[in-house]
Amino acid sequence: MSDPFFRPVSGFDLPRFAGVPTFMRLPYVPPGHPRFGEVQIGLVGAPWDSGTTNRPGARHGPRQLRDASTMIRAEHPVSRIRPFEAASCADLGDVGPNPASIPDTLERFDAYFARLQETGIRPLMAGGDHLCSLPVLRSLAAPGPLGMIHFDSHTDLFHSYFGGEMFTHGTPFRRAVEESLLDPRRVIQIGLRGTMYDHEDMDFAKSVGIRTVRIEELFARGIEDVMAEAREIVGTKPLYVSYDIDFVDPAFAPGTGTPEVGGPDSFQALEVCRHLAGLDIRGADLVEVSPPFDQGGATAFLGASIMFELLCAMAG
Secondary structure, eight states: OOOGGGSOOOTTTSOTTSSOOOGGGOOBOOTTSTTGGGOSEEEEEEOOOTTOSSOOOGGGHHHHHHHHGGGOOSSOTTTOOOHHHHSOEEEEEEOOOOTTOHHHHHHHHHHHHHHHHHHTOEEEEEESSGGGHHHHHHHHTTTSOEEEEEEOSSOOOOSOBTTTBOOSTTSHHHHHHHTTSEEEEEEEEEEEOSOOSOSHHHHHHHHHTOEEEEHHHHHHHOHHHHHHHHHHHHTTSOEEEEEEGGGSOTTTOOOSSSOOSSOOOHHHHHHGGGGOTTSOEEEEEEEOOOGGGOGGGHHHHHHHHHHHHHHHHHHO
16 A cells, blocks of 8 residues: 555545646655655656647647646546555656757757656656657666557657658657667557658568557457557566547547547547556556647547556556
């Protein structure tokens, strides 16, 4: 059982619309806080979207996700997991970017997440665009390459954009394979769809052994069957879970930079996470929530709910 200090503020003690919002109403424990070293799972904002190539706005995602997450309560309705009692969780604040420089921001993020790794804190990161995942993987893979379960409409395995730009939200996992952060034979990408520039990313996936599951296969086989295969692929070794909100159909999650029609609904978005229980998850993320495209906040609330599902899988 975790220390009561690391429990969220209850809606019975303070209304959910009151107080300073933190992720899931957890205590704010930034680096340097006297209890920072006691945190087991740290919820971290990565407010940065300079890797975006079309519709920006995900830099504002962490702030809106925090606000939406005040609706999260203490217990999972199906598994009955109470993650805030199973692990010491806290909001670590935001890792500060340099909005004028991709290289400098990556260095800042590398240093920040390396500190979490050294402290033994498992990160649950809220983006930001998908390039934010790369420095998290760099820290977590220090002991050795990770497996990954990746929910997304896109592979994010492209070599480069615009004649040689190597660091965009469409390239992080290509870099992760090249840097030996991921074991491609233990990586599965689920939900892929949408029109394409070409097959360069898919050809790369096939060449290194990454398993790709298009949305047609997911719907034909069903979530339970595909997730059983995912569990076999990653096995019992350490893995990372990366969840792009554009995995979900834009009818349910319109607030994102690169939406693709024909995806899962909001229940299916939660259901895939419920098959992660018992895996050795060393870190996870929920990225690409873009408030400027999220009228009414439905995408942010779904994103916060997905973060709770991921937290339960990490803490359970």
